[in-house]
Amino acid sequence: MQGQKDPAAPITVTDATFNQAVQQHPLMVIDCWASWCSPCRIIAPVIDEIAKDYAGKVVFGKLNVDENPQISEQFGIFSIPTLLIIKNGNEVDRIVGAVPKQLIESKLQKHL
Numbered sequence: 001m002q003g004q005k006d007p008a009a010p011i012t013v014t015d016a017t018f019n020q021a022v023q024q025h026p027l028m029v030i031d032c033w034a035s036w037c038s039p040c041r042i043i044a045p046v047i048d049e050i051a052k053d054y055a056g057k058v059v060f061g062k063l064n065v066d067e068n069p070q071i072s073e074q075f076g077i078f079s080i081p082t083l084l085i086i087k088n089g090n091e092v093d094r095i096v097g098a099v100p101k102q103l104i105e106s107k108l109q110k111h112l
Contacts (some may be wrong), residue, residue: 006059008052013061015070022086023066025059027111029104032077034066037050039098040081046101047083050108087111 006025013021013030016092022028033040051060065072065080075084075091085093086106093107 005026006056008055010047010051010060010062013063013068013071015068017069018046018063018068019089021061022089026088027057028059028061028086030061030063030086031107032065032072032075032080032084033064034064034080037080043081045097046104050101050104054108056072058108085111 010031011021018030022030027043029047029050031040031042031043047060047062051058054060063071065077069076075082079096080107081096083095083104084091085095092111095104
């Protein structure tokens, strides 16, 4: 992560990079998704927009559950999309399903 500046677009997170990412960024939202998931594709542009709006405050990550079964299992991801809100390395909230932007933002506000 060049210059430690929080990115304005979601970063790719994998089983191998998850722990480093959540330790490096005090507040992260991890979008657990899969390429075949229609609701995941619906929410993707919303995630991109919120990532841009909250750049410098929250880092967004995308975790493909098909390619990264360890983290999916560790967090008990059974439905996608699931957004994990991770603060200081610990899950503090989660959002399941393709939900409106306002709902995601209201949950995020509690942790800023």
